[in-house]
Amino acid sequence: MCEVVKALIFLARQNIAIRGSTVTNPEAVIAREPNSNLSQLLKLMGSSTTDLEKWLQSKVTYTSPDNINELLNIMGQMISRKLTSQIREDGLTRTSVAHEEFLGLYHVDKTGAVTLFITIKDVTLRLGLPLDLCRGQCYDSASVMSGVKNGAAAKVLEVNPKALYVHCYAHSLNLAVQDTTKDCSVMRDSLDLCNELIKLITSSPKREAWLETIKKCSGEGDSAGKVKRFSSTRWTVKASAMKRIIDNYGSIQTLLDEIYDDSSDRDTSAKVLGLSTKMEQYDFLFGLILTL
Structure with missing residues (x-):
């Protein structure tokens, strides 16, 4: 199991598809897909590890699509927790450090300011980054985000007046x-x-x-x-x-x-x-x- 996790970490870190371009059965155990990237990487690792080679030749488990997705989600959550922990530590010191970190993409059913504000509030709460510690917001000039009265930025300011809105400098320059x-x-x-x-x-x-x-x-x-x-x-x-x-x-x-x-x-x-x-x-x- 540890070898599967190591292989997944490598593929995810290098932004390489788990399956590859040739998939015969989308519901099949990925390690049994002969041409999948995960299968080939495990075979390469198994060439120097006897136990892994025997495991691959047996009835392979823990590599179904659901299991692989669950493992990837766990890895993503561990990375998010590590990043947010570092942000919290830096934010509580007197000499705060600016961070620019990608923490995820989030689906919204509607694109109204209220929906976006609720999503921002929910995501920051889940990440352990309370809005009352926020000191800035940066968006483009779309009214749904930057609207003075009803934009998402205005909704955040109602909760935390210290989270000042700044128009994206790159967009402003453009x-x-x-x-x-x-x-x-x-x-x-x-x-x-x-x-x-x-x-x-x-x-x-x-x-x-x-x-x-x-x-x-x-x-x-x-x-x-x-x-x-x-x-x-x-x-x-x-x-x-x-x-x-x-x-x-x-x-x-x-x-x-x-x-x-x-x-x-x-x-x-x-x-x-x-x-x-x-x-x-x-x-x-x-x-x-x-x-x-």
Whole structure:
């Protein structure tokens, strides 16, 4: 049993699926699934442990889907207790330490402020983190969360006035910069074109691989990095995505030329030709650099 737990800890820690991609019977004992990751890992561990090898050859128990899920839940609860214990210890000292820890995803039947507040209150109570020790809340600008009178933040403030609400800094920065760029046509157009370029490349694994081949042939290799997707809420992610466009500028222009020559679709050809033409203009590159 201990070996099964060790194997589960390893798979969960490395974010590896317990079963794998080939499952013949979802209700079967997982350790008896010949191609499951758990089964193969146990066999590997059993090659150096006689007792485990004999156990695997016998009628394997404790590895049904229900048992595995229960073990994983217990592990998750142990991790949560350890994290919350550390938060409580730091919170009770004079020099408090800021924590950013992921403690779970929670399902809600409704998305109203009252429902979300009740969920927050219930979760913090279960984790042993009383709301009266909370000193801050951070959400985006959605009214259901940040509403001054009826938002979830307001409901928490009614219970604990010291839990001050702060608009997410990353989201605030993104909103501020977006409003700023709207007043500058060069920056606005460059951002829009950059987004279209990224969608064109990242929407096709073939084009991504094509771009990597072009970079290798040109001697750039991995030094410029891969093209990254835009983020709708984080400006810092947008900035890094735009920098990747600048770093791969020449290779992307070559890629557009090859896509245009290879494509038989008129809409794609027209879109690629338009992007290629814009990339040859000074305003586009200047706008990207100015935005950064």
